[in-house]
Amino acid sequence: MKLNHTVAGPQGALPVLLVHGLYGQGRNLGAQARRLAQTRRVVTVDLRNHGDSPWDMDAGYSALAGDLADLIGDLGGRADVVGHSMGGKAAMALALTRPELVRRLVVMDIAPLAYDHDQTRHIDAMEALDLSAISRRSQADAAMADGVPDPGVRAFLLQNLDLKAAPPAWTLNLSALRAAMPQIVGWPADLPQGSFPGKVMALRGALSDYVDDDRETALRTHFPQVRVVTLKDASHWLHADAPEAVAETLVSFLGDGSEES
Secondary structure (H helix, E strand, C coil): CCCCEEEECCCCCCCEEEECCCCCCHHHHHHHHHHHCCCCCEEEECCCCCCCCCCCCCCCHHHHHHHHHHHHHHHCCCEEEEEECHHHHHHHHHHHHCHHHEEEEEEECCCCCCCCCCCHHHHHHHHHCCHHHCCCHHHHHHHCCCCCCCHHHHHHHHCCEECCCCCCEECCCHHHHHHCHHHHHCCCCCCCCCCCCCEEEEEEECCCCCCCHHHHHHHHHHCCCCEEEEECCCCCCHHHHCHHHHHHHHHHHHCCCCCCC
């Protein structure tokens, strides 16, 4: 599948591929992309069933990793890969199964195991919205307030509402994401461990419980060389809570893209 993506920054060294999480899109990592693009070629991608990328009912990690592999092939055959949450799991699956495509890996606030939370309540809220009665984002925000009380989460979800469509429409493939939710919050049992030889960094938010001690153990089982960095005052959405700190950490870890850096 050909994923929608945006390229910025100078040509030359290996690109940095930025991969968003569930219900997101490439522009969610815009602050990090702008900083990295000062010295590196940066590619922000919309995963399948998100943003402007194609839809497909297969939303498992094998498919997501395959899409990323195809994109890296189109970009030259190797890249540094940074993924947040669901995108971090896709990036880990890619590195473990196609290690030749990834030079360095950054995983943001997620671990390679199954989580017990469920994100279908957000799909319920989006599907419950009467799109035929919506002409302004503020209307949609008010209508979703009961189902999604957190205004920040509502704003995040409403980035996926296309008000230019007639009637307005979600750019998310909600039916595919609902069907695949057990896979999305899960982790494939058949993936290898310790098969990626490159450098790995895991960023976690100090205010997040997504990478606690048990989940850090899972990270180290799959990536024994991982360096875990905790960002204070940051939640699961660490790239939004601490955009400059995340960007500078990525710049320092990823270097100039050469094999020596």
